[in-house]
Amino acid sequence: MTAPTRPTRERRAGELTPRELGRWLWRQLTSMRTALILLLMLALASVPGSIIPQEGVDSVKTSRWQNDHPDLTPIYEKLGLFSVYDSAWFSAIYILLMVSLVGCIIPRTFHYLRAIRAAPPAAPRNLTRLPDHASYETSETVDDVLTRARAALRDRGYRLRPAEDGSDAVSAERGYLREVGNLLFHLSVVVVLVGFAMGGLFGYRGGVILVEGSTFTNNLTQYDDFEPGKLFAAEKMGAFSFTFDKFDVEWQATPSRGVMARAFNADLTYRETPDSPEETYDLRVNHPLSIGDTDVFLIGHGYAPVITITDGNGVTIFSGPVPFLPQDQTFLSFGVVKAPDSETGQIGLEGLFYPTFEFLEGNPVTVYPNDLKPLVSMLVYTGDLGLETSAQSVFALDKTNATQVMQDNGKPLRLDLDLGESATLPDGLGTVSFDGVKPWTRIQLSQTPGKRIALVGVVLALVGLLGSLFIRPRRVWVRARRSGDVTIVEVAALDRSGGGDVVPVLEELVTELQAHQGKENA
Incomplete structure (x- = not known):
């Protein structure tokens, strides 16, 4: 007795087998139309990264934006908008574009190779x-x-x-060199994509704010923010160090925007290794310092008021420069000062730094971005400031469990200190003095292994494009x-x-x- 056989289902007209469906999907993905659509999508997907502060570029600015927009922050975090270029959806578009371009370019590459080697066609009949x-x-x-x-x-x-x-x-x-130009141009696209992919996978980018006179050693603990690639190895970081010796700014008056920084540069003393001799470098915008495979960029600057805080017993519990973040082109800056525990408790200051302070029409303003007449204006808090929380931003003051210091008339105490002045806090809390001003600069360090490959790809693209246009x-x-x-x-x-x-x-x-x-x- 034979076993019953399952009747075979007849294939309907227009129905695709899995193999035919896969081939159709591949042809759609590797078509030039799809590549152009994905390229447009990648450009549109990059827009949020240029508008919304990014964690990997400026974590401080991102943190402040999140504090100012508490309702939007949870939504943006779920969408990955604070780290656009590392998000799954951006990576998906990038990978699909790369696959589409490779699948689109490789067949055309063989076509151009055949065209280069092909003999001229036979003469027409007439x-x-x-x-x-x-x-x-x-x-x-x-x-x-x-x-x-x-x-x-x-x-x-x-x-x-x-x-x-x-x-x-x-x-x-x-x-025939025109076909060589077309071939170079198409291959260069793949070379550029490979170069960028290598930089994103094996490289890193980090930032640090340095006050004049401070030293930076290249290890993870020294960075304010650090964004490694997916395949980055920490042991590949160079063992260099540098000291921020001096900062110079050249100011320029403009009719429409007032006084602005025309140029600024930082004088550095660096060592490539602990045993290397010291060398100097004038670090300027768009003139990075290259130490081994790492590039050091100058991307911003500001002021760090030197603040000293003593407790009620006259013991100095904090003293040093504190970087304040510029709020506008006048360099009106915001910052906080946190003093650790003492017998009278923790003390926190939050306020503004005015490089050149003036009263205009009854309002406090800074009329010039240079520190000609500096003044700090700060509110005072005491109690538990959450200083034990390591994840707390140095530019934010946790006032959840803190108490604001008030005046006798019930109004908040505000310390307005000119350079060299000091003030005594009520209730025996201690004193606060404004001792000086130091410049700070924001340094970005990056390692991009595939940048030379990407550069070669761009050069090949230009050469190929010129050949295809003029030959x-x-x-x-x-x-x-x-x-x-x-x-x-x-x-x-x-x-x-x-x-x-x-x-x-x-x-x-x-x-x-x-x-x-x-x-x-x-």
Whole structure:
């Protein structure tokens, strides 16, 4: 007894097998239209990264933005908008674009390779139907005409079609480098993508704020923010260090935006390794310092008021420069000062720094970004400031469990201190003094392993683009046939790129052939 067999389902018209469906999806993904759509999507996806503060670029600015927008922050975090370029959806678009471009470019690469090696096509049957042609009669034999035509075209750099027995025409073509340009341009896209992918996977980017006179050692604990690649290895970080010696700013007055920094630079002293000799470098915007595989960039600056806080017993519990963050082009800056535990408790200051303080129409402003008349204006808090929380931002003051210090009239105490002034806090809390001002600079350090590969890709793209734009491929045919006692010679030329004038080429070749005919007759 045989087992019953399952009836086979008939395939409906238009139904695709899994293999055919996969092939159709691959063709759709690797089409030029899909590549252009994905490229547009990648450009649109990059917009939030340029508008919304990014954790990997400036974690301090991101933290402040989150504090100012508590309702939007949870939504943006779920969408990954604070780290756009590391988000899953951005990576998906990038990977799909790369696959689409590779799948689109590789077949075209083989097509261009075949075109580069291909021989010129055979001569059309009727050359006189081409737009640019000429003809004349001569008493020379057909073989003599074709031999001289081959020599003349070869001397002009044309590639000739191999001679065939019984052929009455010569086929020649030049401008094959245009196809090389197309090939280079398409391959360069892949090279650039590989370079960027290597930089994103094996590189890193970090930032640190340094006050004048401070030293930075290249290890993870020294960074204010650090964004490694997915395959980054910490042991590949260089063992260099540098000291921020001096900072110079050149100010310039503009009619529309007031006084602005025209140029600024930081003088550094650095060592590539602990045993290397010291070297100096003038770090400027767009002039990074390269130490091994790491680039050091100068991307911002500001002021760090030097604040000293003593407790009620006269013991200094905090003293040093505190970086304040600029709020606008006048360098009105915001910052906080946190003093650790003492017998009278923790003390926190929060307020503004005015580089050049003035009262205009009853409002406190800074009229000049340089520190000509500095003043700090700060509110005072005491109690539990959450200083034990390591994740707390140095530019934010946790006031959840703190108490604001008030005046006798019930108003918040605000300390307005000119340079060199000090103030006594109520209730025996201690004193606060404003002792000086130091500049700080924001340094960005990055390691991008694939940048040279990407640069090579960009150069190849430019070379290929120039070749495809300015090299004109041209084809020339010469046919000779005997008619009675004379040989009729037909010459035609064709510009394959369109819009090119081949009449001079045609006239020059015909003139040379006829000139030789005149010598023979003489």
